[in-house]
Amino acid sequence: MSVTPRTHVRTTALVLPAVLAAALGACSSFDQGTRGIADALTLYRPEVVQGNFVSKEQVAALQPGMTRLQVRDILGTPLVTSVFHQNRWDYIFTMKRQGVEPQRYRLTAYFEGDTLARFDGDDMPSEAEFVQRISRERKVKVPPLQATEDQLAKFPVTPGAEPASSDKGAAPSGAQPALSYPPLEPAR
Structure with missing residues (x-):
């Protein structure tokens, strides 16, 4: 068929x-x-921090009467400057994390001419609080780095030894730099 x-x-x-x-x-x-x-x-959703982070310590350093340059040195370049509001700088930053409501912070600096007249905004987190908010690792309490006289006595200083320099690889004071250096490759 x-x-x-x-x-x-x-x-x-x-x-x-x-x-x-x-x-x-x-x-x-x-x-x-x-x-x-x-x-x-x-x-996975990445954490997003946008804008200028301004800490509680930075806000505490602001004083009315500072110049624009001094304010910029403390807070950084403002996120928003307007042609229509030339005497106002806005610092805004937001944090978006998975499982947490987005957080938004704002600080506004008002100028009269070249000097800071006033500033207002939200209660900013301290630098330590900010690091804890963005850190995914467990919170570690760092002990203060202080030693008692008894603890220091356990490590006697040898005579003639100079204190350790914070610059690793630096020549001890009074030492002359080498005038010649060993060859990079062995002689054949």
Whole structure:
């Protein structure tokens, strides 16, 4: 028995919509079925810190009467300067972390001419608080680096020894630099 082209077209016209409906239905049920898995396995979302971070210590250093240059030295370049508000600098920064509400901080400095007249804004975090907020590692309490006289007596200083220099590799005071250096490759 041979199939005529009309029968083939009619069969295709009946079967094709059914196949498309089944495929689309499968996609939506697949999406609904995997949504629970996606909620359980949260994808990595990077922490985003945008703007100029201004710490509580920096705000404490501001004093009315400072010049614009002094304010810029303390706070950095302002995030927002407006042509329409030339006597106002805005410092804004936001922190977005996974599982935490976005945090937004603002500080505005007002100038009269070239001097700082006043400033206002949000209560800023200290530098230590900011580091703890963005750190994913466990919080480590660093002990103060202080030693008692008894503890220092356990490590006697040898006579003629100079104190350790903070610049590693620096020549001891009074030493002359080498006039010649050994060859980089051995002689052949």
